[in-house]
Amino acid sequence: MGEKYNTFFQRLFVVILGxxxxxxxxxxxxxxxxITIIIFNLLGLYELxxxxxxxxxxxxxxxxxxxxxxxxxxxxGNLLSIKLDNILIIILLLIFLISRLFTKNxxxxxxSIAVTIFASIYVGYFSSFLLKIKLLPNGNYFLIFLLVxxxxxxxxxxxxxxxxxxxxxxxxxxxKKTIEGSIAGIFFSIITIICLNHWLNYDLNKLIVIGIAxxxxxxxxxxxxxxxxRGAKIKDSGNLIxxxxxxxxxFDSLLFxxxxxxxxxxxxx
Numbered sequence: 001m002g003e004k005y006n007t008f009f010q011r012l013f014v015v016i017l018g019x020x021x022x023x024x025x026x027x028x029x030x031x032x033x034x035i036t037i038i039i040f041n042l043l044g045l046y047e048l049x050x051x052x053x054x055x056x057x058x059x060x061x062x063x064x065x066x067x068x069x070x071x072x073x074x075x076x077g078n079l080l081s082i083k084l085d086n087i088l089i090i091i092l093l094l095i096f097l098i099s100r101l102f103t104k105n106x107x108x109x110x111x112s113i114a115v116t117i118f119a120s121i122y123v124g125y126f127s128s129f130l131l132k133i134k135l136l137p138n139g140n141y142f143l144i145f146l147l148v149x150x151x152x153x154x155x156x157x158x159x160x161x162x163x164x165x166x167x168x169x170x171x172x173x174x175x176k177k178t179i180e181g182s183i184a185g186i187f188f189s190i191i192t193i194i195c196l197n198h199w200l201n202y203d204l205n206k207l208i209v210i211g212i213a214x215x216x217x218x219x220x221x222x223x224x225x226x227x228x229x230r231g232a233k234i235k236d237s238g239n240l241i242x243x244x245x246x247x248x249x250x251f252d253s254l255l256f257x258x259x260x261x262x263x264x265x266x267x268x269x
Contacts, residue, residue, distance in 0.1 A: 068124025
């Protein structure tokens with residue numbers, strides 16, 4: 001029990017310390033935020049490829065990084081109405097596929113190619129929505145709201161699940177997660193976004209939809225990464241963040257929640 005609560009206080013300390021740091025990066029200007037996203041991409045890819053190595057795959061970190069960062073490039077170009085040429089990325093993709101012809105272990109060629117491309121989409125494309133949100137009108141505030149909702153969801157689910165959770169949510173994927181914790185995360189996410197409505201000034205029904213959507217997809221993102229770790233037979237994706245594990249362990253919920261939050265803001269009237 002003591003170890004469990006020590007881990008919780010470590011996680012809480014990192015969140016309390018991380019919120020002002022991320023807030024400063026978000027409100028500074030676009031360049032530091034872009035650099036942060038790029039660093040996150042490279043670290044996330046590295047962790048994901050390390051997981052894949054446990055299954056004896058050999059994904060290409062070099063090409064995966066290029067493909068991942070290309071999604072960031074697309075997000076910037078599309079939002080700033082810059083005409084983009086896809087010839088370079090197509091050539092690089094062809095070079096990557098041709099390079100696989102010279103691998104020694106052709107038995108894992110298909111899975112290695114699949115992991116390389118999948119990781120660039122999972123980490124690169126999904127995280128590019130953070131940049132898209134940043135570049136929206138009032139995007140800085142939207143990003144803060146998203147981060148707060150995701151973290152409230154995570155903390156509430158953890159506390160309530162630890163305290164009173166009995167019914168397992170997905171025992172074969174993440175045995176410690178409970179239905180009670182999941183419901184608590186959704187409930188407190190809705191309450192949080194309603195409390196933040198002073199800055200959003202949105203319709204109540206839209207706020208509830210956003211709160212539910214971000215919470216549900218955030219929890220799915222958490223479970224998805226847990227599934228990947230279980231398949232690789234590891235506990236954490238890394239050990240960079242005390243009490244949280246790796247970059248993917250901390251931001252797995254955000255990867256699924258960011259696209260959903262963006263589309264809610266754009267398309268829900």
